[in-house]
Amino acid sequence: MIDYSDRHSRYFWRLFSSRARLYTEMIHAQAILNQNREGLLEYSSEEHPLALQVGGNDPQALAACAVYAKKYGYDEINLNVGCPSARVQSGHFGVCLMKEPKLISHCVASMIQRVDLPVTVKTRIGVDKQDSYEFLCEFIKTVSEAGCEEFIIHARKAWLKGLSPKQNRDIPPLMYERVYQLKKDFPKLKFILNGGIKEINTAKQHLNKVDGIMVGREVCRDPYFLSQLEKTFYDSEIPRRENILQRYVTYAEQKQKEGIPLKILLKPLLGLFHGQAGAKQKRHYLLQCNNLSQFLKKTMI
Numbered sequence: 001m002i003d004y005s006d007r008h009s010r011y012f013w014r015l016f017s018s019r020a021r022l023y024t025e026m027i028h029a030q031a032i033l034n035q036n037r038e039g040l041l042e043y044s045s046e047e048h049p050l051a052l053q054v055g056g057n058d059p060q061a062l063a064a065c066a067v068y069a070k071k072y073g074y075d076e077i078n079l080n081v082g083c084p085s086a087r088v089q090s091g092h093f094g095v096c097l098m099k100e101p102k103l104i105s106h107c108v109a110s111m112i113q114r115v116d117l118p119v120t121v122k123t124r125i126g127v128d129k130q131d132s133y134e135f136l137c138e139f140i141k142t143v144s145e146a147g148c149e150e151f152i153i154h155a156r157k158a159w160l161k162g163l164s165p166k167q168n169r170d171i172p173p174l175m176y177e178r179v180y181q182l183k184k185d186f187p188k189l190k191f192i193l194n195g196g197i198k199e200i201n202t203a204k205q206h207l208n209k210v211d212g213i214m215v216g217r218e219v220c221r222d223p224y225f226l227s228q229l230e231k232t233f234y235d236s237e238i239p240r241r242e243n244i245l246q247r248y249v250t251y252a253e254q255k256q257k258e259g260i261p262l263k264i265l266l267k268p269l270l271g272l273f274h275g276q277a278g279a280k281q282k283r284h285y286l287l288q289c290n291n292l293s294q295f296l297k298k299t300m301i
């Protein structure tokens with residue numbers, strides 16, 4: 001998630017769940033090829049299992065990114081065909097490419113040809129007026145014929161004009177049935193359902209019908225949701241808040257020594273106090289904080 005799932009947040013989230021697959025923010029293929037690649041792709045070994053999410057429309061460039069994903073040790077490379085932002089549309093990538101399944105299939109085929117990593121696609125159930133179930137099936141059929149075996153489906157369509165990215169995450173209705181139906185119609189493919197999952201019971205219901213779930217905003221708001229999911233499905237222990245804090249502060253102190261600004265390192269912690277007494281003051285203190293050990297002492301009280 002852009003502006004959220006940087007390496008520090010991922011390190012932090014990993015403390016809540018050892019099994020969840022974490023995803024990078026979407027990174028444009030040209031940024032990986034032509035910009036500060038190390039800075040964009042480096043991560044801590046604790047973050048595994050970890051997927052690199054890329055955006056783009058150029059099969060050769062995406063294939064080169066897949067090679068880098070492999071070289072850097074990612075566990076999966078995922079192509080974003082779901083983002084509707086104006087910037088992304090003007091760059092001709094993201095969800096507007098749902099209208100060009102052949103191009104996506106070339107991108108996927110080209111990546112698969114170069115690496116033995118899983119190449120997956122994150123998409124929506126439709127775009128603009130191309131929102132019928134038949135359209136979605138045709139898209140999945142075309143892209144899967146290129147070799148993609150796993151799709152993450154945000155179960156709402158996107159409008160390219162008239163809605164902001166935020167509205168495009170809230171206003172078009174969620175249609176989970178469409179994703180369930182995809183699993184019935186393409187039983188050999190893996191479908192991961194995404195969108196609006198905030199409760200364990202709902203997660204359970206989805207998992208009876210599809211292969212997996214992806215959770216975005218709820219984990220940012222309350223990272224303990226990850227631990228609750230893991231407890232429900234794998235009977236893992238819920239980690240203690242103090243331990244999480246201690247471990248993250250140790251990590252952050254090291255990163256601070258490496259030159260990462262404290263403000264960036266503290267951002268992941270904003271969700272840690274969700275639902276707790278004094279959460280507001282702790283968050284307020286966090287935003288003002290300029291010393292990690294002091295923060296630790298104060299918030300442990």
Ligand SMILES: Cc1cc2nc3c(=O)[nH]c(=O)nc-3n(C[C@H](O)[C@H](O)[C@H](O)COP(=O)(O)O)c2cc1C
Nearest residue numbers: 001002025026122154169194195196197215216217
């Ligand atoms: C701030 C923000 C940034 C996002 N960035 C990305 C992104 O980089 N790649 C992506 O596939 N989805 C991105 N998304 C969409 C989420 O991954 C997810 O599909 C969407 O929020 C619906 O799931 P949720 O209801 O669990 O949050 C972003 C969402 C938010 C709120």
